[in-house]
Amino acid sequence: MxxxxxxxxxxxxxxxxxxxxxxxxxxxxxxxxxxxxxxxxxxxxxxxxxxxxxxxxxxxxxxxxxxxxxxxxxxxxxxxxxxxxxxxxxxxxxxxxxxxxxxxxxxxxxxxxxxxxxxxxxxxxxxxxxxxxxxxxxxxxxxxxxxxxxxxxxxxxxxxxxxxxxxxxxxxxxxxxxxxxxxxxxxxxxxxxxxxxxxxEGIGLADAEVIVSGGRGLKRPEDFKMLEELAKLLGGVVGSSRPLVDEGWIGKEHQVGFSGNTVKPKLYIACGISGSPQHLAGMRDSEIIIAINLDPSAPIFRYADIGIIGDIYEVVPRFIEILQSVLGSDL
CATH class of the missing domain: 3.40.50.620 (HUPs)
Known part of the structure; x- marks a missing residue:
C-alpha cells in the first residue's frame, strides 16, 4: 500500500x-x-x-x-x-x-x-x-x-x-x-x-501518578497485598515485573516493561526488582524512582533517585506504618 x-x-x-x-x-x-x-x-x-x-x-x-x-x-x-x-x-x-x-x-x-x-x-x-x-x-x-x-x-x-x-x-x-x-x-x-x-477503565497503570511494583523479591503471590496497601495509602496502583506475571501471580495488565506497560509516574517504587533492561525500558522515565533491594549491586540502583538496601518485608511495612501514622490509620 x-x-x-x-x-x-x-x-x-x-x-x-x-x-x-x-x-x-x-x-x-x-x-x-x-x-x-x-x-x-x-x-x-x-x-x-x-x-x-x-x-x-x-x-x-x-x-x-x-x-x-x-x-x-x-x-x-x-x-x-x-x-x-x-x-x-x-x-x-x-x-x-x-x-x-x-x-x-x-x-x-x-x-x-x-x-x-x-x-x-x-x-x-x-x-x-x-x-x-x-x-x-x-x-x-x-x-x-x-x-x-x-x-x-x-x-x-x-x-x-x-x-x-x-x-x-x-x-x-x-x-x-x-x-x-x-x-x-x-x-x-x-x-x-x-x-x-x-x-x-481497568487498572489505569499507564495513567497512574504513583506505582508500587513487585519483583522476584516477593516470596508468595499473596504478598502483593502488602504492596497494594502501600499503593492505596499513596493513591497509586500496583505494578509488577514480567517474571511474576509469567508465573501467574498477577495479571498481565499490571506488567511494567518493554513487553508490558510503559509508565511515567511521578513516583515509582520498585520492591525487590533487580532492574533488567526489559523492565527498565518501561519505567526509567519516572520522575522519582525509589528502589528497595537486598542486593547492593542490583542494576535498578543506577537509575534510582533513592536506593534502600534492605529487605522489602521490613522496609515496606515500615513505610506503611509511617504513612498510616501521618495520614491517619483509617485511610
Whole structure:
C-alpha cells in the first residue's frame, strides 16, 4: 500500500467521561510527523456525548478534520456500537491508516474494526514510519520483547494500536484551523452493553501518578497485598515485573516493561526488582524512582533517585506504618 492509495491518516480519539484521552494527542503527534511532505491529511474520529469542545481541542493539537459522532449513546463505551460507526466511516473515507491507543478500550475496539474491514492489525506498536515507496511500517516488540519486529501490512487500511507514553505528544496551538464534520450515528442491534466503567477503565497503570511494583523479591503471590496497601495509602496502583506475571501471580495488565506497560509516574517504587533492561525500558522515565533491594549491586540502583538496601518485608511495612501514622490509620 502506498500513500497515494489512501489520503487520510485517521486517529481514534478515545474519550472517557467526555474528555479525550491523552494518548490521542500522542497519536496526532506521530501522524503529523509522518504526514510531513506526503500527500496525507491528519484526521481524527471522536465518539461521545457533549464533546464538541473536545473536537476543537483535537484541531488545536493538529487534526485537520474531526469526524464527530456526538450522541448520548456514545457516553459509555459500547464495543458493538463504536465498531459499527467506525467501520461505516472507514468504508466511506477509505483511510491510509487507522491508529488507536493501546488502552483497554483501544485493545478491545481495534480488533473488532479490523475484523469487519478484513484488514491486518499490529498491536502494541512502539514506533511507526513510512518508507520511501510509501509503505506503512509498524514496529513492535516480538519474542517476549527480545527483538523488535518491523511489520508491513499488505491489506488496507493499515491498522495499529500504539502504546501510551512512547511517542511525542503534539503541541497545542489555538491558531490551528480545521473542520469538524458532524456525523449521523448508526444504531446497534447488539443487546450487550458495557455499563460497568471500572471494568472498561481497568487498572489505569499507564495513567497512574504513583506505582508500587513487585519483583522476584516477593516470596508468595499473596504478598502483593502488602504492596497494594502501600499503593492505596499513596493513591497509586500496583505494578509488577514480567517474571511474576509469567508465573501467574498477577495479571498481565499490571506488567511494567518493554513487553508490558510503559509508565511515567511521578513516583515509582520498585520492591525487590533487580532492574533488567526489559523492565527498565518501561519505567526509567519516572520522575522519582525509589528502589528497595537486598542486593547492593542490583542494576535498578543506577537509575534510582533513592536506593534502600534492605529487605522489602521490613522496609515496606515500615513505610506503611509511617504513612498510616501521618495520614491517619483509617485511610
Amino acid at each position: 502506498t500513500v497515494s492509495d489512501k489520503r487520510e491518516m485517521l486517529i481514534f480519539a478515545e474519550q472517557r467521561r467526555g474528555r479525550v484521552h491523552p494518548v490521542a494527542f500522542e497519536l496526532l503527534g506521530k501522524a503529523i510527523e509522518l504526514s510531513g511532505n506526503r500527500d496525507l491529511t491528519v484526521s481524527a474520529v471522536l465518539l461521545g456525548k457533549g464533546v464538541r469542545g473536545e473536537a476543537q481541542e483535537l484541531i488545536y493539537y493538529g487534526a485537520k478534520k474531526v469526524y464527530l459522532f456526538d450522541d448520548p449513546s456514545f457516553y459509555n463505551y459500547d464495543p458493538f456500537l463504536y465498531k459499527a460507526n467506525l467501520v461505516a466511516l472507514a468504508r466511506k473515507i477509505n483511510p491510509y491508516a487507522i491508529l488507536f491507543g493501546s488502552t483497554h478500550i483501544g485493545r478491545s475496539l481495534a480488533p473488532r474494526v479490523a475484523a469487519d474491514l478484513q484488514t491486518g492489525l499490529t498491536a502494541d506498536c512502539t514506533d511507526l514510519s513510512i518508507d520511501e515507496d510509501g509503505t506503512f511500517i509498524q514496529t513492535r516488540p516480538a519474542f517476549t520483547g527480545n527483538i523488535l519486529a518491523h511489520i508491513k501490512t499488505k491489506t488496507t487500511p493499515s491498522m495499529s494500536t500504539v502504546r501510551y507514553k512512547v511517542m511525542q505528544r503534539a503541541s497545542r496551538d489555538e491558531n490551528r484551523e480545521g473542520v469538524v464534520v458532524n456525523m449521523t450515528p448508526l444504531s446497534s442491534d447488539a443487546s450487550w452493553k458495557v455499563i460497568c466503567e471500572h471494568i472498561i
